[in-house]
Amino acid sequence: xxxxxxxxxxxxxxxxxxxxxxxxxxxxxxxxxxxxxxxxxxxxxxxxxxxxxxxxxxxxxxxxxxxxxxxxxxxxxxxxxxxxxxxxxxxxxxxxxxxxxxxxxxxxxxxxxxxxxxxxxxxxxxxxxxxxxxxxxxxxxxxxxxxxxxxxxxxxxxxxxxxxxxxxxxxxxxxxxxxx
Amino acid sequence: xxxxxxxxxxxxxxxxxxxxxxxxxxxxxxxxxxxxxxxxxxxxxxxxxxxxxxxxxxxxxxxxxxxxxxxxxxxxxxxxxxxxxxxxxxxxxxxxxxxxxxxxxxxxxxxxxxxxxxxxxxxxxxxxxxxxxxxxxxxxxxxxxxxxxxxxxxxxxxxxxxxxxxxxxxxxxxxxxxxxxxxxxxxxxxxxxxxxxxxxxxxxxxxxxxxxxxxxxxxxxxxxxxxxxxxxxxxxxxxxxxxxxxxxxxxxxxxxxxxxxxxxxxxxxxxxxxxxxxxxxxxxxxxxxxxxxxxxxxxxxxxxxxxxxxxxxxxxxxxxxxxxxxxxxxxxxxxxxxxxxxxxxxxxxxxxxxxxxxxxxxxxxxxxxxxxxxxxxxxxxxxxxxxxxxxxxxxxxxxxxxxxxxxxx
Numbered sequence: 001x002x003x004x005x006x007x008x009x010x011x012x013x014x015x016x017x018x019x020x021x022x023x024x025x026x027x028x029x030x031x032x033x034x035x036x037x038x039x040x041x042x043x044x045x046x047x048x049x050x051x052x053x054x055x056x057x058x059x060x061x062x063x064x065x066x067x068x069x070x071x072x073x074x075x076x077x078x079x080x081x082x083x084x085x086x087x088x089x090x091x092x093x094x095x096x097x098x099x100x101x102x103x104x105x106x107x108x109x110x111x112x113x114x115x116x117x118x119x120x121x122x123x124x125x126x127x128x129x130x131x132x133x134x135x136x137x138x139x140x141x142x143x144x145x146x147x148x149x150x151x152x153x154x155x156x157x158x159x160x161x162x163x164x165x166x167x168x169x170x171x172x173x174x175x176x177x178x179x180x
Numbered sequence: 181x182x183x184x185x186x187x188x189x190x191x192x193x194x195x196x197x198x199x200x201x202x203x204x205x206x207x208x209x210x211x212x213x214x215x216x217x218x219x220x221x222x223x224x225x226x227x228x229x230x231x232x233x234x235x236x237x238x239x240x241x242x243x244x245x246x247x248x249x250x251x252x253x254x255x256x257x258x259x260x261x262x263x264x265x266x267x268x269x270x271x272x273x274x275x276x277x278x279x280x281x282x283x284x285x286x287x288x289x290x291x292x293x294x295x296x297x298x299x300x301x302x303x304x305x306x307x308x309x310x311x312x313x314x315x316x317x318x319x320x321x322x323x324x325x326x327x328x329x330x331x332x333x334x335x336x337x338x339x340x341x342x343x344x345x346x347x348x349x350x351x352x353x354x355x356x357x358x359x360x361x362x363x364x365x366x367x368x369x370x371x372x373x374x375x376x377x378x379x380x381x382x383x384x385x386x387x388x389x390x391x392x393x394x395x396x397x398x399x400x401x402x403x404x405x406x407x408x409x410x411x412x413x414x415x416x417x418x419x420x421x422x423x424x425x426x427x428x429x430x431x432x433x434x435x436x437x438x439x440x441x442x443x444x445x446x447x448x449x450x451x452x453x454x455x456x457x458x459x460x461x462x463x464x465x466x467x468x469x470x471x472x473x474x475x476x477x478x479x480x481x482x483x484x485x486x487x488x489x490x491x492x493x494x495x496x497x498x499x500x501x502x503x504x505x506x507x508x509x510x511x512x513x514x515x516x517x518x519x520x521x522x523x524x525x526x527x528x529x530x531x532x533x534x535x536x537x538x539x540x541x542x543x544x545x546x547x548x549x550x551x552x553x554x555x556x557x558x559x560x561x562x563x564x565x566x567x568x569x570x571x572x573x574x575x576x577x578x579x580x581x582x583x584x585x586x587x588x589x
Contacts, residue, residue, distance in 0.1 A: 008419035009437040011451040016389060023386045030381055034318050043325040055332070057354070059339035083511050085251040123254040123345045124338075128353070129511045131497050131504060137339070 060141040073134035076110040083129035088119035213584030248513025257343040263302035263529030270526035274535040288430035302529030350490040351483025392447035396576030410531025416444030422527040513543040530581040554587040
């Protein structure tokens with residue numbers, strides 16, 4: 001084959017030298033490398049007792065956010081459901097009634113909000129699509145269940161604890177994740 | 181062709197077969213994926229092989245026909261999942277080509293860094309798995325922790341490790357933060373030592389050489405006829421590299437070589453990939469240096485200025501009406517997309533990954549085709565393993581860097 005460019009560089013493919021053919025020195029060299037690894041710092045993390053630190057933008061399980069007064073941010077605009085490439089999000093909107101102002105931030109809210117975790121691919125597009133800072137991906141991951149039904153998360157499973165009534169649980173759920 | 185001499189002698193007039201049929205795959209631990217091969221075996225030697233595709237076909241090309249452009253990125257993640265950022269970037273660049281978006285230089289260089297990191301991650305897995313398949317497990321374990329460093333860099337930028345969905349049309353979703361650069365510096369400092377050690381363990385090891393030299397060779401002519409690209413073609417001696425022949429993402433600004441082999445056997449493919457990792461490290465260093473040279477406002481650019489296709493900032497969406505309108509339009513896939521036909525290819529982890537898109541001006545592609553290098557390599561697999569030993573078949577498969585997810589799309 002003629003060369004197509006000036007940049008090609010052949011890889012070295014020398015035949016084996018006598019030392020390499022004897023093989024015994026290579027065995028010793030290999031053994032010494034593997035032996036030296038015994039004294040190196042272990043890179044493994046003993047999960048689940050220990051966990052490694054995540055980046056602040058880690059894409060884990062979803063959380064439906066509330067504002068400081070404990071009202072739900074979601075207005076059921078449906079952008080997250082539109083943006084979802086896995087078609088995992090379903091919602092039903094309802095209108096806020098008189099006297100529900102302390103529950104929902106806007107006049108419209110999601111009466112039903114479901115994410116099918118079996119379909120979800122954790123791409124983060126719902127978080128990006130949300131214009132109300134209502135859905136975000138937390139640092140929790142690895143949900144497990146014995147029943148498929150339980151992995152269709154309803155609104156109650158997704159909602160962040162109320163900062164008014166459970167401030168500690170709220171802070172924990174928020175974690176280190178800064179809200180964009 | 182010479183008639184194969186069978187080991188088993190049958191009496192005259194017997195209707196028994198002299199060969200054994202062996203199913204290698206579709207779920208076999210040695211095939212690293214869902215590959216089925218129906219091998220006709222004569223003792224340990226392979227008389228003929230029949231390769232099957234389609235066990236994890238997920239109809240990505242069809243799915244893409246009813247998705248807006250930005251939702252196709254997670255599909256490309258799942259092609260070659262060892263180097264998904266390259267697939268993501270390739271897709272973004274295809275969209276940019278169709279939409280006529282010009283990316284700033286800094287975005288190009290950031291992309292180069294991510295793509296080269298992905299290439300290193302891909303090659304390091306492929307090469308160490310060749311070691312595993314020829315009986316050297318420890319090398320695989322030693323380099324795995326350095327792939328972890330690469331994955332942590334992805335995680336800082338996009339929030340995920342394997343199926344990255346990194347970058348957006350026009351640039352990146354967020355700028356690289358200080359931790360990312362710190363992690364990159366750590367990788368550049370630690371990885372060369374590990375790679376050197378990796379070489380020490382395998383490159384001139386007699387067992388490894390005996391096992392791989394002469395296994396599954398392919399001539400340059402045959403490789404070209406099959407449509408080989410990437411390291412597998414370069415191992416046969418053709419210096420074809422998309423990064424040099426049709427530079428994308430400002431690859432023309434970088435100085436690097438194309439390692440080429442001679443015979444195209446497993447050992448050559450290993451050597452070519454190994455050398456490519458060194459070249460990739462050089463490219464990353466050059467790109468990092470170029471990025472540090474940006475001053476002032478330019479040093480903060482991480483996306484092109486295209487409000488039609490790139491999502492506005494979240495603060496603006498919450499407060500400004502115009503940003504909110506663009507936000508809704510982009511997410512709903514209602515931005516104007518020109519009609520046309522576009523092909524763009526990138527040098528993926530294991531070859532030329534091409535995207536052929538026809539747009540009729542609708543919200544999603546009219547037709548999309550992924551040129552998946554694995555699919556092409558797999559067609560040659562039967563020829564490569566013919567007459568080889570069964571153990572070589574496994575080594576040849578991993579040396580081609582076959583990824584079932586990419587092969588079946």
